[in-house]
Structures are given as structure tokens and as C-alpha cells.
Amino acid sequence: MPDPLSAEDRKLITLARATxxxxxxxxxxxxxxxxxRTYAAATVALPSLxxxxxxxxxxxxxxxxxxxxxxxxxLTEAGAVADADLAALRDLxxxxxxxxxxxxxxxxGATSST
Numbered sequence: 001m002p003d004p005l006s007a008e009d010r011k012l013i014t015l016a017r018a019t020x021x022x023x024x025x026x027x028x029x030x031x032x033x034x035x036x037r038t039y040a041a042a043t044v045a046l047p048s049l050x051x052x053x054x055x056x057x058x059x060x061x062x063x064x065x066x067x068x069x070x071x072x073x074x075l076t077e078a079g080a081v082a083d084a085d086l087a088a089l090r091d092l093x094x095x096x097x098x099x100x101x102x103x104x105x106x107x108x109g110a111t112s113s114t
Contacts, residue, residue: 005108008032009100012073015040017106020053020075027076028104029053033061034068054085058092069093073100090114
């Protein structure tokens with residue numbers, strides 16, 4: 001059976017896994033913008049600031065001037081991508097963004113689209 005993940009999506013998995021492992025955060029995420037640039041982040045869990053890993057990625061893309069996203073990866077113990085994170089993806093990129101959900105080791109268990 002052929003691998004459904006592109007080489008570019010595998011790169012996102014590697015970035016998300018490395019970021020999560022380096023920080024010890026609950027989640028790691030990575031996105032690829034419409035120009036092919038990648039952004040990787042981990043969950044921010046400070047007493048005065050809580051942002052999901054995907055939320056940080058979207059914020060980084062927006063702050064860098066991205067006009068759209070092609071794909072996203074979230075590596076987490078959670079069973080689903082948070083609705084607020086999917087809404088942020090749609091706010092920036094509209095419908096049709098591929099979203100891969102995987103475990104902390106980088107094994108993708110589900111793929112969906114915004």
C-alpha cells in the first residue's frame with residue numbers, strides 16, 4: 001500500500017516531533033504555508049499564557065506574512081485537533097487545508113481537511 005503522506009508532510013511530522021521532544025511540551029505542531037515555508041512550535045503553558053502548538057504555528061505564519069496554509073501536523077496524546085485550532089486554520093487559509101493528527105512519536109492516526 002502506498003504511503004499517503006507526501007515528503008513535505010513527512011518533514012512537518014519530523015519538525016513537530018523534534019520541537020515537542022526538545023521542549024517536553026504536551027503537543028508539537030508544524031504547518032507549511034502557501035509559499036512552502038514551514039513553522040514548528042510546541043504548546044505554550046505559562047501561568048499567564050496558554051497557547052496550543054498549532055495556535056503558535058498559525059500565529060507565526062501570520063506574523064511572517066503568510067497568506068495561506070497547505071498542510072498542518074499536530075502530534076499529541078489528545079484524540080482530536082481542538083475546534084479552536086481548526087477555526088484558526090480556516091481563518092488564515094480557508095477550507096481545504098490538510099490536517100494530520102498523530103501521536104507524540106509521529107505516527108499519524110487520522111487525516112482530515114478544514
